[in-house]
Amino acid sequence: MANSGASDAQVYVIDDDESARDSLEFLLDVAGIRVRSFPSADAFLKASPPLPGACVVTDVRMPGLSGIELAEKVKERDATVPVVVITGHADVPLAIQAMKAGAADFIEKPFDDEAILSAIRKALQRKNEDDVLASEQSEVRERLASLSTRESEVVEGLVAGKANKVIAFDLDISPRTVEVYRANAMMKMQAKTLSDLVRMVTIAKLA
Template identity: 55%
Template sequence: MRNGPVHVIDDDESVRDSLAFLLEGMNLTVLTYPSATMFLEQRPWGLGGCIVSDVRMPDITGIDLLRILKERGVTLPVIIITGNADVPLAVEAMKVGAQDFLEKPFHDEVLLAAIQTALGESAGVQRLSTDVIDINERLQTLTGREHEVLGCLVDGLPNKGIAIKLGISPRTVEVHRAHLMTKMKAASLSHLIRMVLLTETSLMHTPPPPKC
């Protein structure tokens, strides 16, 4: 069951070490992080795999991490580890997007089974996930007006129609269009629209550009 690394996020060093020892003994690649902040800073989701995270951490909690990953369009499966008193938080985590949660203490076999399931799902969606993450990151570089022009292009409006809709000149539309094409790394209008539709039809939760 080797489909990418297991990203272990826990502020307790002993927990990180014990999980790494267990999982590496099963021939899995393990990457550990002392905080969700460090995980987000390193941006390792392009490596694939799955995430095993504690629910209670001092900087960014497991719940907050799930929300941030959802906003960024990251679809790596997340397994939340929780204590007895944290079961309500674990249920909330499932609603936010966690694939599973494990209540401490849990048997090694239970964790390994959950990871095996997560890695199987990750292998199937990782390429799509990586593509959409890249597109979403490009979308975030657009200005508000460029977003509006993009939304109108996706709606099929020509430059003159966009100019009338937005109350700007056709020349200004052309300038915004050229800028957003460059920022989105789009080779053509059809390529640009395909990228936007990919974000809309995927399982990602990053909002698409506003409709014109």
């Protein structure tokens, strides 16, 4: 599970320390993770490599743009890209700023190999989960949009835990009519059970 999604991902390492770059590049390569490194945030932004499916690993303190400023730039281009920040002990306040700028995690120097690999894999896993959720949300919202006004009202009642008779009273229709709307809504939503329906609506309402 720890490697889930990592083999298909691209990690970009941005650090002005050549030895640190080479070491991390070697580590990721051995771990079977595609990696490309850059000596500065400016060089990375100038190259403008593809971001979908990627993870950015950046040092905080670098000549030119800092790691915090890079995190902000990356998030402007693609808010889904995880950014892992590497920081010296004295840079923890800066790392916290980076987290506020959208960084997924920060690792203090000196770090061991497993610590950085774990942080990268977790960031990639979260991104995969976010991508799956976003795709499911889109599908569910399309299905919800296909419901008629009455079907939507019935679904809202069901999700609120109301019985058919209560929904019928609220909408001033017969319980039998509620059952018809319910059946139609379940079919359009592709929900096999009421719990399926509740789960779908809950997912659709997530920000």
